[in-house]
Amino acid sequence: MEKPFAITLDVGSSLANRTGSWRTFKPEYLDRLPPCNAACPAGENIQGWLFHAEGGDYEKAWRALTENNPLPAIMGRVCYHPCEGACNRQQVDESVGINSVERFLGDEAIKRGWKFDPPAERTGKRVLVVGAGPSGLSAAYQLARMGHEVEIHEAGPLAGGMMRFGIPKYRLPREVIDAEVRRILDLGVVLKLDTKVSNIADSMKVGGFDAAFLAVGAHIGKRAYIPAGDATKIVDAVSVLRSMEGEEKPMLGRRVVIYGGGNTAIDVARTAKRLGAAEALIVYRRTREKMPAHDFEVEEALQEGVMIKWLSTIKQAGEGTITVEKMALDDKGFPQPTGEFETLEADSVVLALGQDVDLSLLQGVPGLEITDGVVRVGSNMMTGHPGIFAGGDMVPSERTVTVAVGHGKKAARNIDAWLRGTAYDPPPKHEVATFDRLNPWYYADAPKTVRPMLNIIRRQSTFEEVQGGLDENNALFEARRCLSCGNCFECDNCYGVCPDNAVIKLGPGKRFKFNYDYCKGCGVCVAECPCGAIRMVPEEI
């Protein structure tokens, strides 16, 4: 080649210079576990389904969600959302409204009639599920999708368990339960109503079942000894709430006293108000801070006119009156009697002191271990008797719908493995994407969307749903508030900030990869990744 004056060499590209050899540390993409996912008792991949919702693909989001939980419309109403308590966004402004987006997706699925995909193949194995509460429904759903034949035996006249016969309508409309149960049954799950299992071994033998999942809940109201005359009406909270679902509404009178400090007490008091009680008074032996009920529920009850008498126990119930004793907290925070009494008017007393499990169906089953009235299970959810698994309120654990759903899923996976003669080996958990892994600079301020509340008059007189949902616009906004902790959301930051063009963009949905021929290992991509999805690791030298 003819070269210009004083030029002796061909022009070469710097691509010949593999600057990757300078590196002693290299960046590596990884997925970290978002704290919301880590906190979800049902094991939902929250960040994963929010990712699809952010893009407006609600059906895909719903499908990702229902991998782990078939009841999003219910969850979006009654779940106590520990995910939001763990959400990293709290440290930027406020947590992402995960629960409201979940409800939006659940409602959207009902509105649009989305269905679950039927199982690809059938195994021919039969599994008996006892109880159609959230735990039983969750297990049945997962088992059916794995191709097993599932039959649910339910003692009551309708499915739902405590979601239907405990949680009041104003928090969970019954059409929502019906729709989400129907979708599970559409998978081919057989539901036998009014079918109480009185002996599990017999029921399994008669039906030819290979395994069973027990989820009978805890339905026997705990009693407390209160000296009372004949004229006083003393009832238990679960019976009151259950009768709300029947033809005859409970007769509680004008002045209702509720004894206890849990969510059930709050639900009964709010129900009594709606039934027309002039006064609904909760008597609780400790203080508001010590109350097991969630603060937002206490707040909503107070707004509706429910009254609460703290630091008080019921000593006696007479005709139209009760006697309460004032308590004082000792140094250890336990309530102690003070000897000061007070008389209050009351037409009825509702005991909301917790529930026990009816374990009669387990009689004669060898190997079971029962402690404190609940059935012990291993980490695989199996009881001491091979092939019989259990979950939800009847096993030692927190008693919530979400935990129940999580148990059902976990049990299903283990039942499936057990039926195949193997053991379920859960995939290793990623490290948690804590806030210090993120670069919060990249997140713009965006306050949480508040869900509409029913006006106070209707809240005191009707059973209409109290909390409203989001519409498509604000649900989308809310989903987009997600920081995508620990999981690449294709913001192009690594691709943009690399001084050496050593990041290759693989295209929508495919994320990125490093070009280690040129990556010098400066670590700018790691520092500037908003969501903590890259780490530096030492090179082998």
Added chain:
Amino acid sequence: MSFQPVKFYQTGTFTVGNRLLPAEERSVQASAKRFNSLNSGHRACQGCGEALGARYAIDAAMEATHGQLICANATGCLEVFSTPYPETSWQVPWIHSLFGNTAAVATGIAAALKVKRLKGADRDVRVVAQGGDGGTTDIGFGCLSGMFERNDDVLYICYDNGGYMNTGIQRSSATPPAARTATTMAVGPEPGNVFGQGKFLPAIAVAHEIPYVATATVADLRDLEGKVRRAMEIRGARYIHILVPCPLGWGTASHETIQIARLAKETGLFPVFEAEHGELTSSLKIRKQVPVEEYLRPQKRYAHLFGKQPKVDVIARLQALADRNIRRYGLLDFDQ
């Protein structure tokens, strides 16, 4: 303001790209088809802010001119790390001449192109001149001022890393007060560069009343790209001054480059603004104001301020400079 308005999408306007935005609203750097005007294999240090800033700026100029661009480059790191003869990282027509004459070289290219157009060439080729702060504020200053004064159709981009980095981190007239360099050692009664120095060339460019002057940092990509795009819409002399942290010279970890640039802006020490024909037209507001100490402390060139006895008086003087910038360029948004 040239800052690209973007709807609220998860990370707002701050990330490089965003899968939720339509392609035309994303940054140039987010595109899989960006020019990569400065290609891989260059010899800049790990985490070099100048290499990053140059790719940001020239890619944006290439985008704005549909690839019809010629660059003149002063001596300095940018030239040395990119083009050790006969090899080059540049994927654009590029010429290096000397340390001090880039503006004049660019002026000549622009004049030649003008003649070609007059003679009937239909391609509209634009010219960018670029150099470091030394090549711009010191030795190249006369050529640059002449280019401004004649209003030559050139965009001059200065990559300011506050010193003569290529020859071993000597002081330039843009080295900020108190900064340690090889020629302003951290010794004596006034360690580091003296106060009263740290020439701020953007203000001098504004005083020339040229059509367009802007500052930017490598921490605000969209702002930077918006400014290059704006500059290419205008004919005549234009000047963009980009703050590019130098890990080697500043004594910062290689991964801190963007964070340090961000702190320079968030403290107010480096004002980010635009001016047209001598008048300030916009400033990029501070989002989360921080004291200058947060910017100074991670940099070894200011380590002498943070010994056993922190030099609070010197830090206070630097804070006063930041506060003056905040007042002068309206860097705080009081509507927020």
